[in-house]
Amino acid sequence: MPTSAPPPPSSPPPAHPPADGLLSAALRNLREIGHALSHPSHPPTPLLADATKRWRRLLPYVVVLGLAATFIPVTITVLNNQYALGGGIAGALAVAQAAPLLMLAHRPLQAWWIIFPAQILGAVVLLGQDGGQNTAWPWTPPGLVGYLFLLLALGLRERRQTLVGVWLATGAAGLVLFLVSSHRGADNSLLLVILSAVVLVIGATVRERGDAQRRLAEQETISEAERAQRTLLEERTRIARELHDVVAHHMSVITVQADSAPYRLEGLSDEAREEFGSIAASARESLGEMRRLLTVLRSEGTEGERAPQPGLDRVQQLVEATVRAGLPAELSLPAGLPDLPPLVDLSAYRIVQEALANVVRHAPGARTRVSVSSDGAHLTVLVVNDPPEHTGSSLAPRTPLETTGTGHGLVGMRERVRLTGGTLDTGPLPDGGFRVAARLPLPPASPPSDAASVSSAPPPNPEYS
Structure with missing residues (x-):
């Protein structure tokens, strides 16, 4: 019966470098x-x-x-x-x-x-x-x-x-x-040794403390810049998602109208039918690209972003919720506002929302006035708050939730106003209050056009709606 070969000798463990001796460490x-x-x-x-x-x-x-x-x-x-x-x-x-x-x-x-x-x-x-x-x-x-x-x-x-x-x-x-x-x-050799040790320790302590304070100040500056940049990017991403919702609606309308044109309009030539088909295909492709862009921009679990975007029609609800939170607020919103572009409508709502949030955080209890008006060429959004309310016999103002602001909310306001081509004016008032004024341009009014009825058109494909 053949015998099995003996196992190969195990290799010796790798040799570790010898530890430094006392003399070598001292020399080093x-x-x-x-x-x-x-x-x-x-x-x-x-x-x-x-x-x-x-x-x-x-x-x-x-x-x-x-x-x-x-x-x-x-x-x-x-x-x-x-x-x-x-x-x-x-x-x-x-x-x-x-x-x-x-x-x-x-x-x-x-x-x-x-x-x-x-x-x-x-x-x-x-x-x-x-x-x-x-x-x-x-x-x-x-x-x-x-x-x-x-x-x-x-x-x-x-x-x-x-x-x-x-x-x-x-x-x-x-x-x-x-x-x-x-x-x-x-x-006096020993005296100098003792005094020199004391002086060197004092000098080193002062230097290290100054270095630590300088590094801390630099880190705070970097962190503040990073927070501002992150807020800016988050706001731009949010605007991009909202733009998608606004533009996607119009692109869906274009797609439906281009697809239904051959059914609604009689006597179209083959070239016209091909042109409408090309328009529908281009709009459909643009919708697909915007959906892919939204997939990249949208964070996981943000199902609320799929809801319709708010506008000035919901400012009344926003002010009422603020009043229930303990902030006395008044709203002036005329009934005869012209039809607003979706971007202007959404931006106005977000500006009021952020301004009221800032009042709650930094001036709790301050009486606030929200005013929205239009002269036909511009939409003006004005949010003004008084100083924090004094309560109690000691006349001590309510403690704000945040004693110092970062200004990140104003960054989002400026981004939205810049996107619409408007202007934003913010700053404290002489009496201790604060003012936010946004002026958003409106497109010139277009004469009413006789739009073709689409009642005979086939129902829109939900893929594009």
């Missing part, structure tokens, strides 16, 4: 800190360069100029009187330690690369002086204070890795100098 971090110390994290733009006011933009230059003008003569005086240095050496050290403070406004890290070695050099020079054994060392008082201003500028501009590298370098330099000359009685 030191390389990152060294790179941060040699590469500024910001372009050489002045501090407060994006301020709106000119005096704020000039303020950093005034500060650094005052620091340099103060610390250079003070350092020379201190080195001469307290540390018994000659005038030439004292002047050179003072300029090397204080003049780079002029760079704090735009290049603080480069200034640190000049001031820090100058401070170490000054400590070495002072180490060989006989006088001043009981004075502060290795950092002179003016040098220490100027160095703290430098660290504050670094904290306001540089990233954390850079600040950690600066603090470690400062502490290491103080430790080395202390070990070289531990007999100095007034060593």
